[in-house]
Amino acid sequence: FREWDRDRNGYNGYNDRYDRPAQPMIDSYADHRKMTDRTTYKDYGEFLQEKIKLDELKKQPVEYPAANLPKSTNSGVYLFIRTNKLAKADVVKALQEGRSVLANSYGQLKGIATNREISLLEGRPDGWTHQPSVDQERTWNIDDIVLVIWFPTSKEAEMWLRHEKHFRNAAFPEFYGSDVVSLPINWNPTNDRHYPTFLVTEFEGIVDPDQFREKFAVNMSDVLHRHEAERFVIQTVGIKHLRGNWFKPKSVVTCTRFPSSEAALRFFHDPEYERLRRSVRDISKNRTTVMFTLTERPV
Secondary structure (H helix, E strand, C coil): CHHHHHHHHHCCCCCCCCCCCCHHHHHHHHHHCCCCCCCCHHHHHHHHHHHHHHHHHHHCCCCCCHHHCCCCCCCCEEEEEEEEHHHHHHHHHHHHHCHHHHHHCCCEEEEEECHHHEEEEECCCCCCCEEECCCCCCCEEECEEEEEEEECCHHHHHHHHHHCCCCCCCCCCCCCCCEEEEEECCCCCCCHHHCCEEEEEEECCCCCHHHHHHHCHHHCHHHHHHCCCCCCCEEECCCEEEECCCCCCCCEEEEEEECCHHHHHHHHCCHHHHHHHHCCCCCCCCEEEEEEECCECCC
8 A cells, every 4th residue: 555655646547638746736735734655635635625715815805803903993093104196006006905914904094185185274385295386275286195094003003014015115106205104193083984184283393292282282172173073183292203204303293183174174264273373382483284185095
């Protein structure tokens, strides 16, 4: 029996027209399971079926593992990615190809804001690709896009950026690169798809964040409530620049989400909000406010 079993790899079957099993496949089997003299073609066939099933599973998009999700998404971090509008096609393709990597990192793409949905409401367009606007309502036209991705912690965000085959390259998208920043979340709307508009303000040079909180943040609840927003999604000095230099050192960044750009503009031009912004002039050198609306979600 053993002599026949050893010679079976040279067996051609009843018809020489059929090729014998390829030796590399047998070697592959031997690498995975210990090959003994008593191993039969039935064993090898079962192994091959399991391998085919595993290969098929790998091709399927990986669902977000619900068992590992936090109980709510009222925590975590937002990853803001900024790049040139001409790189949008490359970015969308990369996101579609890397959807399983994003899911395995527990990430959720909130959406993409195109350049048409980005407005600089106050401050200088430092760091933004821009050109003067002929529109009276705008001072500058922004030629960038913004991606927003949610992660449970900054660790997962950094792991994704380190391992995603496209975004891990600092020069991606080619010719343009990107700025990437991680911002911790204080609160998030329960149904955040109903709040696609982000109002992001950078207060530069805040030396005393506690004084800023007392003068500005604690007095904001009534104004926010009047304009269909409840509280700051982000109010932090804990900015992590993972790539580029989006915000300046010692800045406090606030972010509020609204159901529409119209609601965000009504809030921004509210006299009470303007008064509160002026109240921190003595502790903040400059302010920059950008509004953008997430309109696309390719994955």
